[in-house]
Amino acid sequence: MCIFCEKAKSELDGNLTAAQKREIESCVDLQERRIRATILTGFLGAGKTTFLNFVLKSLGHGRRIAVVQNEFGKVPIDDQLMLLEKSAAETIVMPNGCLCCRVRGDLVDALRRLADAPETLAAEASGGQKLDSLLIECSGLSEVLPVAQTFFSDPFVQASFKLDSVVCVCDAASFDQLEGGVASEGAAGADVAQLLREQLAISDVCLLNKCDLVDSAQRDQVSSRIREVNPAVRVVPCRHGKVNLAQVLQVNSFSLDGAISLDAHFLTSDADHGDGHGEGHDHGHGREEHPHAHSAMSSLGLEIAEAIERSALEDWLRSVVERLGQDLIRLKGVLRQHGEASCLVVQGVGGHIDVSDASDLQPATSRLVIIGRVSDWGLRKELQDGFLALGAASAKQGPGSRAFQPPDRMSASKLRAEGG
Template identity: 40%
Template sequence: MDDAAPSDAEKVPVTIITGFLGAGKTTLVNHILKGDHGMIIAVIENEFGAVSIDDALVGENMKEKEDVITMDNGCVCCTVRGDLVRALLTLKDRPKKFDHIIIETTGLADPAPVAFTFFINPEIADAFRIDSILCLADAKHIALHLEEEKADGAVNEAVSQVAFADRILLNKIDLVSAEQLQDVVDTIHSINAVADVIQTTNSVVDLTRILGVSSFSIEKTLEVDPEFLDEEDSLKAVEGVSAGNETAKKKIKKKRHDLTGVSSVGILAEGELDFTAVNTFMMKLLQVIVFRVEQSVPVS
């Protein structure tokens, strides 16, 4: 007789943190790591670029540096999905047992394929469960990202991140007026009417509202908005839907995650840099379309 499948209580809960570039994801991760919760937490960091900065920022708040795993060769929802599986299996096989795992995706990630990794791979499904998909939304800029036009059939990552979340942290509310804030809340509710929207500043939130909440439901998500699945996942995801949920299966549509025209550039320099020269370079750089700039620069 086959062994019974592990119960959810036996699986390590995983929080998937999504949100467009600059929304405050890394700040939230550091807030969680510094929290007085007594949990042993591992972090999986996904960097779109080859030069990773966020893992160093997160590592400063980790008790053990090896509890941070960085994937820096592409978007976790497409090119490095295999790396995500390997990272999770690495954590599973460690002697240390973790109470919780946090996955911080790149700001360009579509969360749907990431979530289905936990249903497609039996080894992952037996060891881990998704506790929550948490989306960080920048109150000042999220409307622009949500309205961005994409090529036919392509995913708008910001829309996907909001639609697929069961918790939405509406961050940086101090940067908008009360009227603007209400407009943003209304826009978010028009995309996702069931997610709990939590208003925050500097990503500070009561951790009991985002950890150990067991708020993710794959069936509810597919029924609410099943469009954010690419062709590969549309075929495989059906296996993760219960036999009786035929409506959700029929609703699955195919979307492609199109990052055409998006690239990253990393610059490594030894020693101190001239502040004036760096400032001039950055001003010229910002004259073109730039999604995100991160830097750690010693200057003279």
């Protein structure tokens, strides 16, 4: 019998010892009552949201699933790309930061709300039943270890959720370029290569996505390199994020001892050794200091009310790719399309940009997020002006698209640009 079986979790003061936290994890009675949680990680553009959509479509009927999404930047896009009805999943979007830094305290608050709020919309829709599972989609620039630590840093959270597994989605086509191998730092820089290795180091499962873009020899080579980074990880090749979910979810594969081997202070509260989020983002805990990957990255969020003409958008995106070169890491957006009922979905990784139609999305505005080395003020102004010109050009052509009333917060000609 553990401390939670003896004492109401609401009475705990939050200062549990490492030994008590271990005791909680070994309590058989508690295991049956806790909600299984899966952390979904992977670098920008690997296919995390695509996989999340697949999970929700496969499991969302008749089950209550909670989703916490974290985006890098102030203009959220991924919540629009989730095609599930909102009643099927309790969704919390946490933009403007990575879960391992500024919004980690908000994550604890979000988990507390999910565990202790049967009156939520999702609960009402499912007859008041408790959550079946929790999925946390980290920003592609988040370190995972501090996110996993959240499940052990707060007594209420640890009593309510069991960290079942950490799943890392990797892009088979771009892995070598990003990670670079033992003797290289990767084309995206040493900070990105280090982040990718750290994401893999704590992961139990690696979904090697986009295997349709590589041949079998390349796939096997990448799989071997991933196992060099983490010999214990199970590599599951897939296409378009589709996989046998029995290999990924409810697998009970998270290893507390493995996490402690990566961070000797994993079970020690932040108050005991500092929050680890000071200058340099080393996350402390006895590990060698290194810059956080997002310290070199910025995001530029662009939003206008107007619909945009597709060919003009594609021409502008090509110019953005040429202008930014290797400084462009990720580009994504959901935009109203001029003259059409469907909207446009933009997905880009590096210089590879795809623009597609989506008839099942109804965005109220046109949003685009650019992530990379875009902190220069002159560059940001240039990109903002180019995006604003797309909307202005469509407006001159006349209505041409389905009726639309601009939101109160934004006139039809005003650009809302935010960055981080």
